[in-house]
Amino acid sequence: MPYTVTVRDHLMIAHSFSGDLFGPAQRLHGATFIVDATFGADDVEADGVVIDIGRAGATLAEITGALTYRNLDDDPAFAGINTTTEVLCRVVADRLAARVAEGELGGNSVTTISVTMHESHIAWASYSRSL
Amino acid sequence: MPYTVTVRDHLMIAHSFSGDLFGPAQRLHGATFIVDATFGADDVEADGVVIDIGRAGATLAEITGALTYRNLDDDPAFAGINTTTEVLCRVVADRLAARVAEGELGGNSVTTISVTMHESHIAWASYSRSL
Amino acid sequence: MPYTVTVRDHLMIAHSFSGDLFGPAQRLHGATFIVDATFGADDVEADGVVIDIGRAGATLAEITGALTYRNLDDDPAFAGINTTTEVLCRVVADRLAARVAEGELGGNSVTTISVTMHESHIAWASYSRSL
Amino acid sequence: MPYTVTVRDHLMIAHSFSGDLFGPAQRLHGATFIVDATFGADDVEADGVVIDIGRAGATLAEITGALTYRNLDDDPAFAGINTTTEVLCRVVADRLAARVAEGELGGNSVTTISVTMHESHIAWASYSRSL
Amino acid sequence: MPYTVTVRDHLMIAHSFSGDLFGPAQRLHGATFIVDATFGADDVEADGVVIDIGRAGATLAEITGALTYRNLDDDPAFAGINTTTEVLCRVVADRLAARVAEGELGGNSVTTISVTMHESHIAWASYSRSL
Amino acid sequence: MPYTVTVRDHLMIAHSFSGDLFGPAQRLHGATFIVDATFGADDVEADGVVIDIGRAGATLAEITGALTYRNLDDDPAFAGINTTTEVLCRVVADRLAARVAEGELGGNSVTTISVTMHESHIAWASYSRSL
Numbered sequence: 190m191p192y193t194v195t196v197r198d199h200l201m202i203a204h205s206f207s208g209d210l211f212g213p214a215q216r217l218h219g220a221t222f223i224v225d226a227t228f229g230a231d232d233v234e235a236d237g238v239v240i241d242i243g244r245a246g247a248t249l250a251e252i253t254g255a256l257t258y259r260n261l262d263d264d265p266a267f268a269g270i271n272t273t274t275e276v277l278c279r280v281v282a283d284r285l286a287a288r289v290a291e292g293e294l295g296g297n298s299v300t301t302i303s304v305t306m307h308e309s310h311i312a313w314a315s316y317s318r319s320l
Numbered sequence: 321m322p323y324t325v326t327v328r329d330h331l332m333i334a335h336s337f338s339g340d341l342f343g344p345a346q347r348l349h350g351a352t353f354i355v356d357a358t359f360g361a362d363d364v365e366a367d368g369v370v371i372d373i374g375r376a377g378a379t380l381a382e383i384t385g386a387l388t389y390r391n392l393d394d395d396p397a398f399a400g401i402n403t404t405t406e407v408l409c410r411v412v413a414d415r416l417a418a419r420v421a422e423g424e425l426g427g428n429s430v431t432t433i434s435v436t437m438h439e440s441h442i443a444w445a446s447y448s449r450s451l
Numbered sequence: 452m453p454y455t456v457t458v459r460d461h462l463m464i465a466h467s468f469s470g471d472l473f474g475p476a477q478r479l480h481g482a483t484f485i486v487d488a489t490f491g492a493d494d495v496e497a498d499g500v501v502i503d504i505g506r507a508g509a510t511l512a513e514i515t516g517a518l519t520y521r522n523l524d525d526d527p528a529f530a531g532i533n534t535t536t537e538v539l540c541r542v543v544a545d546r547l548a549a550r551v552a553e554g555e556l557g558g559n560s561v562t563t564i565s566v567t568m569h570e571s572h573i574a575w576a577s578y579s580r581s582l
Numbered sequence: 583m584p585y586t587v588t589v590r591d592h593l594m595i596a597h598s599f600s601g602d603l604f605g606p607a608q609r610l611h612g613a614t615f616i617v618d619a620t621f622g623a624d625d626v627e628a629d630g631v632v633i634d635i636g637r638a639g640a641t642l643a644e645i646t647g648a649l650t651y652r653n654l655d656d657d658p659a660f661a662g663i664n665t666t667t668e669v670l671c672r673v674v675a676d677r678l679a680a681r682v683a684e685g686e687l688g689g690n691s692v693t694t695i696s697v698t699m700h701e702s703h704i705a706w707a708s709y710s711r712s713l
Numbered sequence: 714m715p716y717t718v719t720v721r722d723h724l725m726i727a728h729s730f731s732g733d734l735f736g737p738a739q740r741l742h743g744a745t746f747i748v749d750a751t752f753g754a755d756d757v758e759a760d761g762v763v764i765d766i767g768r769a770g771a772t773l774a775e776i777t778g779a780l781t782y783r784n785l786d787d788d789p790a791f792a793g794i795n796t797t798t799e800v801l802c803r804v805v806a807d808r809l810a811a812r813v814a815e816g817e818l819g820g821n822s823v824t825t826i827s828v829t830m831h832e833s834h835i836a837w838a839s840y841s842r843s844l
Numbered sequence: 845m846p847y848t849v850t851v852r853d854h855l856m857i858a859h860s861f862s863g864d865l866f867g868p869a870q871r872l873h874g875a876t877f878i879v880d881a882t883f884g885a886d887d888v889e890a891d892g893v894v895i896d897i898g899r900a901g902a903t904l905a906e907i908t909g910a911l912t913y914r915n916l917d918d919d920p921a922f923a924g925i926n927t928t929t930e931v932l933c934r935v936v937a938d939r940l941a942a943r944v945a946e947g948e949l950g951g952n953s954v955t956t957i958s959v960t961m962h963e964s965h966i967a968w969a970s971y972s973r974s975l
Contacts, residue, residue: 191410192406192410192446193445193446194406194444195443195444196442197703199702201607201613201702202611202612203596203597203610204596206761208760210765210819213650213651214594214651216651217596217653218595218612218650218653219595219596219597219612220612221612221614233404233406233407236337236342236402237401237402237407238341238402239406239445243343257611258607258611259611260596260610271761271762273757273761273762275718275761275762275763276757276761278716279716308594308614309592309614309616310590310966311720311965312721312770314717314718314719314763315719316716322803322842324838324839325798326837326838328572328834328836329835330571330573332476332482332570334466334481334522335465347522348521348522349519349521350463350465350466350480350482351463351481352481352570352571354571354572364799367730367731367797368799369799370799370838377836388480389478389480440485441485441703442461442703453709453710454668454707455707455708456668456706456707458705459703459705460704468891468892470891472893474898495666495668498599498666499599499664499665499668499669500664500666501707503603508705533893535891536849537847537888538888538892541847557603573851573853574851574852574897576848576850577847578846578847584934584973585930585933585969585971587929588968589967591966629861629862629863629866629928630861630930631865631928632930632969634865639967721965723966725875725963725964726873727915737913738913740914740915741914741915742856742857742913743857743874743875743915744876745874745875745877745963745964746876747964781873782868782869782873783871784858784872832876833854833876
């Protein structure tokens, strides 16, 4: 996509992982995720924007707000699923895509969404999808 | 592109936007844009570089220097155009592309240019193009 | 102060400076300021906090909200004053201090306020004061 | 202190807070804390260092390692205490001070320790003490 | 690739460059490179991960550990080669790819590797390849 | 000091350390140092500034320019001295102080100088002095 716009927010959650692979992260622990949501488009609209950045930020805040200050192990949406950084990127991207599809963010030109979540200053993940 | 090289600079401008979409940003305000210019290539040259990074930085500084410490509303180049972050990314990328095409940056291998501009710690945009 | 707590916000303004010292910054231009407000205390309260960080963030947002998306040259509060980064740090710190003194942030233990404002990735200023 | 040296590490924990002040953070949630440990000295030693930075980093890693990937609500050391960012800064600083006092970090010149913990890109706290 | 995971490490080396292009960098000098290694995959594995992030970090640390605290001009692997940031990105990416191919990182789904190396706060490069 | 202003620059050098303490850093290696020079003052001047930030940046660039792209082991100024991050902070601070004392930076109000040098994303040092 030639154009992208990104907005940043964060969430703070508890969770634990299943699988020997995760070592001490099998214990209940937590994370701050810095969430970068990127909207891609082939062109800008007449106003010169990919998307209404104010509404994009507000929508992202709603999505992170529904996840933050919680123990994700207790969220039925994640039953039987490891809420790894990769998986949470997909969850946030899919929820954003649904909101864009409903026309909530005001842009008709958005064709891709990518979400990057930083779990620390030395590790992050991303998930990208088309609309 | 397998290889990229990026150089960073910044500019500090006043501007205003037209369109209800922009809410309070319709008023004259301003921004510092942190500008990241990325040059992509299929291969490095004999010297092991995508581009002469010194000349790349100097060229980017000339381009940002022509925009900085100004009110973009007064620049004829932007008459009738909202100088959104997305649009400014394209402007800087196109100006860099013209300079590369003129051979000023010394690299024959550059095939793409991408410009990312950070308007704050929580919002940025980018524009990518081929040469 | 042994303890500090810091919250970050930002504002985007237009302004110009008076004085040969400022060179091209005498022209109308603008800036994004990343604003870090630090509250210092000798001890934490019973809850284990220097200050209610939620209210601290909300108060900072009100103060930055009153300044952002504006041309500071038109603000009577700054008539005859260069709104340099140093001066804006003092303005924000003084406004925060008044709010703390009114008991709005809920902490009795705060004794100092420091504000750092980043005008770019390569320049910032700060102002510190006691309450 | 004229001289300081800082090393960075991180920890990822679950916890909850007691007190209406904390709103939704009264629920079990979690955080990544980026931990910056600063050692201050009046002078450098003959080698030109405040402290053996390798041992400083290793000691900090031991201290963060004893806290990370855990639910702090279950740690007897924190019974009846809100593990706010401010409090955790003091805990890490005190544990580092004990190690310095035992001569483990190899510096005789260290006189102060300051710990800053970033809970997100928009909030952090610190605690400073003398040795 | 829809999914990526990135881990960060660093190395500190001396080197010099051959070629008039490099100006003063033809002299023996040095650099800290912040190294970001990104693993891309079409899907996550059953555990919800692209790759075992612990093993990814450990493998990256081995590769940076074999390069750090050295004068790259003395390393036979780089005889006759300018160890530019671009070239070092490729070296690290190729070494990581070999380790992934040997099954050391535990992921069968990784299909691409990208390495970004930051030589300063204003310049960085990257190299991307498939497995 | 109530007021501070900081400018950032960087330098890229080779060096080695003497002393068992330094382990592998006894070998010739190198570093990028991100250099933050902070000027403190009790008050701002009539123009509203601690110091002419343009001249401050230019002076810092001269000082870093005299050090960068060199092997510090060959610099007579550092004979018999380990050029640790702490020591280099003092060297840059002292050189800046001499320039301020000569009136080069245009501020009469500067009373302190502090220099922080980042050797990586996980380690930095500082040195502070009065004028």
